[in-house]
Amino acid sequence: CTGSRDNTLLLWDVGTGQCVEKACISRNLVTHxxxxxxxxYILQTSEDKSIRLWDIRGLQVAHVFPPKQHIQTYCEVSVDGHKCVSCSSGFGGEGCEATPAFSLCLWMAQDP
Structure with a gap:
């Protein structure tokens, strides 16, 4: 899966190199x-200060976490897939912010 500054996420078939799904959300400049x-699932940070959890089966947003104070530039998921963390580089000399790990289990438990 790839994301870009044109607000799109693309899901690729690694065997053929072809794009199999495309999603676009206005103002969703993908940062990571x-x-x-x-x-x-894919976790995604964006310049709109949000963190989205995408279901790759159809490339649909499964959940949007509450917006953060600054543009989120990076995210990571724990090895067990139960927790994630995001961070920003701050703004206007305020320094950076790190979002504590939060649980993904609740949202994935709702998966049909």
Missing amino acids: LCWVPKEP
């Missing part, structure tokens, strides 16, 4: 993507 281990 991270796979959730052993799950069909």
Whole structure:
């Protein structure tokens, strides 16, 4: 999966090199993507200060976490896939912020 500054996420077939799904959300300038281990989900940070959890089966947003104070530039998911963390580089000399690990289990438990 790739994301870009044109507000799109693209899901690729690594065998053929072809794009198999495309999603676009207005003002969703993608800054980072991270796979959730052993799950069909991708965590994504954006310049709109939000963190989105994408279900790759159809490339749909499964959940949007509450917006943060600054543009989120990086995210990572724990090895067990239960927690994630995000961070920013701050703004106007305020320094950076790190979002404490939060649980992904609740949202994935709602998966049909």
